[in-house]
Amino acid sequence: MILAIASGKGGTGKTTVAVNMARSIGNAVELLDCDVEEPNDHLFLKGTLRSSHVVTIPVPSVDGALCDNCGECGRFCEYHAIVCMGGPPLIFPEICHGCGGCAIVCPRKAIKEISHEIGVVEALDCGTVRLLQGRLKVGSMLTPMLIRSVKERAATTGTVLIDAPPGTSCPVVAAVEGAHAVALVTEPTPFGLNDLMLAVDMMRALGLPFGVVINRAGMGDNRVNDYCRAEKIPLLAEIPNDRRIAEAYSKGKLAVDILPEMRAIFLSLYQKLLALAKERP
Amino acid sequence: MSKVVITTTGETLDAPMDPRFGRAARFLVYDLDSKSFEVIDNSESLGAAHGAGISAAQSVAKTGAKVLISGNVGPKAAEVLAAGGIEMYSFNGATVAEALEAYRQGKLTKIK
Numbered sequence: 228m229i230l231a232i233a234s235g236k237g238g239t240g241k242t243t244v245a246v247n248m249a250r251s252i253g254n255a256v257e258l259l260d261c262d263v264e265e266p267n268d269h270l271f272l273k274g275t276l277r278s279s280h281v282v283t284i285p286v287p288s289v290d291g292a293l294c295d296n297c298g299e300c301g302r303f304c305e306y307h308a309i310v311c312m313g314g315p316p317l318i319f320p321e322i323c324h325g326c327g328g329c330a331i332v333c334p335r336k337a338i339k340e341i342s343h344e345i346g347v348v349e350a351l352d353c354g355t356v357r358l359l360q361g362r363l364k365v366g367s368m369l370t371p372m373l374i375r376s377v378k379e380r381a382a383t384t385g386t387v388l389i390d391a392p393p394g395t396s397c398p399v400v401a402a403v404e405g406a407h408a409v410a411l412v413t414e415p416t417p418f419g420l421n422d423l424m425l426a427v428d429m430m431r432a433l434g435l436p437f438g439v440v441i442n443r444a445g446m447g448d449n450r451v452n453d454y455c456r457a458e459k460i461p462l463l464a465e466i467p468n469d470r471r472i473a474e475a476y477s478k479g480k481l482a483v484d485i486l487p488e489m490r491a492i493f494l495s496l497y498q499k500l501l502a503l504a505k506e507r508p
Numbered sequence: 509m510s511k512v513v514i515t516t517t518g519e520t521l522d523a524p525m526d527p528r529f530g531r532a533a534r535f536l537v538y539d540l541d542s543k544s545f546e547v548i549d550n551s552e553s554l555g556a557a558h559g560a561g562i563s564a565a566q567s568v569a570k571t572g573a574k575v576l577i578s579g580n581v582g583p584k585a586a587e588v589l590a591a592g593g594i595e596m597y598s599f600n601g602a603t604v605a606e607a608l609e610a611y612r613q614g615k616l617t618k619i620k
Contacts, residue, residue: 307562312569312591319584322559368558 229387230500231406232440235422235429237393239412240442240466243476244496245390246271247483249356251493256356257382261374261402262392263346263361270479274353281347282361282376284325284369285340289316293337300329300338321366346373348380357382371401378405395422395429403430407504409437410463410496415447420454427460436503438463440496461503464496510540511573512611514604519547521605527579530561536604537571561585568594577607581619 232245246268249258260266287300287309294315301311308323309316320343330338346363361377363370370392381387391402403409409430413423423439430437439455444465455462466472466489475485483490515532516523526532531554538545548571553564561581565588568576576589577597589596597616599607610616 307559307566310562310566310588310591312566312588314591317587317591319559319562322562322584 228385228501228504229381229389229406230497230504231389231391231403231409231435232412233391233399233403233409233426234393234412235395235424235426236413236419239393239414239419240440241390241393241412242267242271243442243466243472243482244410244412244440244464244493245388247481247489248493248497249388250354250481251483251490252386252497253355256386256388258356258358258388258390259377259381260358260360260390261377261398262390263363263370263373263377263398264392266360266362268358268390269351269353269360271476271481272351272353272356272358273479274351274356274358276349276351278350279347280349280380281344282373283342283344284323284372285327286320286323286325286343287316287318287329287338288341289318290337290339291315293335294333295335295337297334299332299334303328303332322368324369325372345369346376348373348377350380370398374398374401378402395425399429400433403435404433406435408500409435410440410500411437412440412442413451414443415441415445415449415451417447417450419447420451423451424454427458436506438499438503440464440466442466443468461499463499463503464492466492510575511571512538512540512575512577512608513568513571513573514538514576514607515578516547516604518604521545521603521608523604525577525579525599525601525604525607527600529576529578529581530564530585532564532578535564535568535571537573538604538608559584562588565589565592565594568592575611577611577616586619 232241260268298311300309308319345367351358361373392398411426413419438461446468472482475482514536515526516536517526517533535548553560565585569592596619
């Protein structure tokens with residue numbers, strides 16, 4: 228069962244929900260930190276690194292002896308990763324998407340493909356939780372590709388939790404696609420509501436079963452609750468606005484370790500996500 | 509034929525310069541010989557998620573200009589412009605006309 232944790236707005240508590248739910252479930256669970264531009268689940272789960280896998284894409288390399296500067300490769304590349312200005316092609320590996328088209332269209336077969344690192348996928352043992360995290364190489368733009376690489380390495384059985392990046396753009400879609408149910412974490416503020424509505428639109432476009440988690444409940448107003456009621460979106464959990472949770476977070480500790488009574492909230496959220504996933508037509 | 513490209517937010521010589529290169533709104537292409545100009549839209553680069561500077565540099569090269577005046581030019585764009593034999597100058601003046609005048613007087617700083 229694949230359950231994803233996402234949010235329109237950043238900083239609403241995806242990590243808090245992901246790591247605390249993973250810990251609360253107890254028996255073997257796999258958590259995928261798909262926020263590959265800044266993975267932080269490891270700060271809370273503190274595991275032992277078991278393996279590290281370098282993810283590469285094929286990028287062009289031009290043989291100057293064969294190239295006659297015809298410019299076909301540059302005309303083909305949609306991303307301007309290979310550019311012809313009359314002389315030998317200029318190559319920008321960090322924006323190449325690795326499609327290999329330039330090598331195919333080259334009339335003189337002057338382009339071969341070489342490996343270019345876009346990031347790593349690391350596996351960590353954290354007690355009952357197996358953490359898989361992606362770390363994108365600084366400067367790389369292929370966030371969705373690395374996220375898919377993390378997901379490809381996930382277990383095929385048991386419970387898999389996905390901690391998605393914030394927002395509603397391609398990396399988020401890459402993280403949540405294929406999930407059986409999604410928890411959208413938000414906060415009870417106008418900003419939280421605005422970005423929740425964007426995330427809801429995304430969920431509906433993707434056709435994924437989803438519900439809402441209100442974090443820091445009680446710190447703002449009731450508009451998120453009203454919105455969920457009007458839109459018939461299930462409210463899966465409310466995490467109270469408790470200073471002790473923030474203090475635990477600031478020290479890299481799990482809320483469920485400091486406040487054991489919090490476990491009930493995350494276990495109930497887990498059960499509700501499972502139920503949502505099973506309702507799926 | 510000697511043409512100068514200036515990044516701009518407008519469509520006339522009195523229009524403000526656009527300090528950005530890759531994501532500049534438009535390019536004003538000024539012909540120093542005929543003292544005429546045309547304006548090129550840069551919306552395709554503006555909307556690109558990545559590689560805006562590279563695509564803008566290719567647009568500038570297509571005009572045949574050998575001189576570019578902008579606020580700043582990113583490293584990828586600079587590589588492409590240099591490969592196209594285009595000299596880059598930085599200018600933070602108010603209008604396109606001021607940039608042209610400063611260029612004529614040799615007052616601009618070359619971007620290496």
